[in-house]
Amino acid sequence: MTTPTTLTGPPTADTTPAPGTRRPSPRAAALLAGVVLAAAALPWTVDAYTVSIASTALVLATLAMSAQLVTGIAGLPTLGQATYLGVGAYTAALLASTGLSNGPLQLLAAAGAGAVAAVLTAPLVLRARGTTVLMVTFALGELARTVASQWATVTGGDDGLHTPPVTVWPGTAPLRAEGYIYLYVLACFLCLAAAVAVLLRTRLALVLHGAADHEARVRALGHHVTRSLLAGWAAAGALAGAGGALLIAANHYVSPADMHLDVSALALLAAAIGVGSMRGAVAGAVAIVAIRDLLGAETGGHAHALVGAAFVVIAYRRPVTAWLHARTARRHP
């Protein structure tokens, strides 16, 4: 990855977009539109079970975008994004239990709670870099899960919280049919993806990219790296929190299991599949859920092993590619 040219020049010379944020070509735009249309047509083309799995995939895709923002863009590998998803989901569930079943309001509150939780934990995480970030986010995430499991008066303990279906607008009927729930989750996901696309075109994304590549140089250029990392971390927390509200809309249920390491690990895997790109992370999340829930069902309870194999394959992609290139170069010098 190369440092964006704007970060090596004076801060005012901000003309080149960051990698992956260029205006898409007409072909890419048409492809994207086709994918969105196909996703929107899903309730009319597949069975209800697959539609409910698609809703789960969109929740993981939202979490994967959050993981990509901090891991792929800001260079902070996180194993704790499910913490903020849990904070958002419990916020939405508690609002629902007080009678506030409005989905968009739950989404906003969950995103806010996710951002607040991220800001509160940021001083602990942002001191570290590299492997230590993995360690600290993992430890914080698992402790947060324990707290969710033990704080039964608020979170319902290991039994979790069941919530009524969400409504899209005050006074309208609650969303009960799987197809409508999916379409609501898809619409929210598209709004969040649009917000992320806008965020990736801001100066903040440039600084985060630059800090991941060469933090000292970016600092020397006069950029406030710590402040930018905090803003990026908070944005990722908000995104994960919003994912929590979508989880409530899709499942009507949250429990400490939704904050488990496995969930954070899957988001990190999706981000790694995406290699720094948001679209890649979303595709990765969809592929993971398809492997786990659709293909895994065919393998007699070995879905875990399939996902494990996916982790290993993605981890070894670079040395294997390098080895294949070297072999090809030797054969055809």
Add this chain to the structure above:
Amino acid sequence: MGVTAAVTALDGLAFGLLLFVVATGLTLIFGVMNLLNLAHGSLYLGGAYVAYLFSDGGLPGLAVALGVGVVLGTAAGTTLGAALRPLAGHGHLDQALATLGIAFLAADAYTTGFGGAPLPIEPPDLLDGSITLADHAYPTYRLVFIAVAALLALALHLSVTRSRYGVILRATVADRAMAAATGVNTRRVQALAMGAGGALAVTGGVLGAPLLGPAPGVDSTVLVLSLIVVVIGGPGSIGGAFVAAVLVGQVQTVGVILAPTTAPFALLAVLLAVLTLRSRTQTVVHA
């Protein structure tokens, strides 16, 4: 009340020392290879299943389980180190993903091989009784475990601070490039660290099986608690891991007895306090 608290503290010490044995391997691997081995809990669980397979209710069975466990743990650790070598130049993320994948695959293999139910393991007959401590019956095996784990901790401390290998190990942890420049074969040190780390985790599993027996999910419980020990003790620090393990053991047992509702928050509070007080934690290394 005082005696009860002391007995509970003894339980906490046993659990803390169990965590220390496992976490030492984790912190050793991190210090020498800058690698977060997320398959470390799987090695512990492997050790617990080895104890299940070889323990026959007598001391010889436990000795065989320990011997097999050490050999398997060393082999698994060095194989994992060799398997991760191609990823060394590609950053920490790929290494974490690979070890996570291995942990997922191991969990699936354990469930396929041993079923999804917990398998209770009794200590050897000779150590199965209890000893009276201030009118309180205390399990003999737990006391023996405390003694063995304390001896292991002492042996580790002496070998790291007094032996030639300890000097080489500390030099590699402090600055791998400088150690290599002075003629240290850092590849061999890395292989040794992975082997020793694997052996420690599996040993913890074999000896700790009567305390925290084999069951699905034990791998991630042990990994999480060991990781908290490493984070609190300072990544790469064996001495720090000892203090942190005893602390976590006490919070997990005494805390649950004294204040059941706030114990989970206590561990979080300790972690937050340590992380807040410590400055940048990336390269905190003291062997």
